[in-house]
Amino acid sequence: MTTIEIGKKLVDLCKAGKNAEVIDKMYAPNIVSVEAMAGNPTMPQRMEGIAAVKGKNEWWHKNHEVHKAEVTGPWPNGDKFIVGFKYEVTAKSGPMAGKRFTMEEAALYTVKNDKIVQEEFFYHMGG
């Protein structure tokens, strides 16, 4: 598969809300996930391995109610592609609990042997 084909598959699944399926079907076992910022001691900035990434994704969906999701792209270059995400959510826990807010980020994915081997999230928090 070409990078653009893999990117379109990911975008289609995300648009359908099937983010867990992206991880199950499209991610390599040794996937590396890099956040723009460290969360807390149990949520490090860099995670490795499908179990850790699956755990992070489950945590996020358990702790956020998603009202609206917009997915744009993919935009490819070589073995990488970029996807834009815009979520309107209400946090269910933590300091933002009960607050509704918009999250906007860009994700940079790296493909190898038809599998996604790295996801890097680009965003800014706090003004």
Added chain:
Amino acid sequence: MTTIEIGKKLVDLCKAGKNAEVIDKMYAPNIVSVEAMAGNPTMPQRMEGIAAVKGKNEWWHKNHEVHKAEVTGPWPNGDKFIVGFKYEVTAKSGPMAGKRFTMEEAALYTVKNDKIVQEEFFYHMGG
């Protein structure tokens, strides 16, 4: 300056149509520019040096009439940031001459010592 500050400066200049000023003021002399695709023998996929990048930018603006430009972001992660561009243009030369079309791309910038040392453009042409 932080990555987000540099990203915001670039976005503000691009929104004001001052793309040439971005190159003059924000780019390192040895800037590396990577397109998603090779153009032609005089427009290679990878260019190095401020003169080549300036030339590419001037060529683009001479050969496209820009009707509308939308710039989104910046979204930072470490020493990199992503910016989204959406242009409505009419080509002035080449196979698309006289045709009006929309170009959408994401750009990934790398910062070092407060200067942009790399720009990588992510896009897909042709369906």
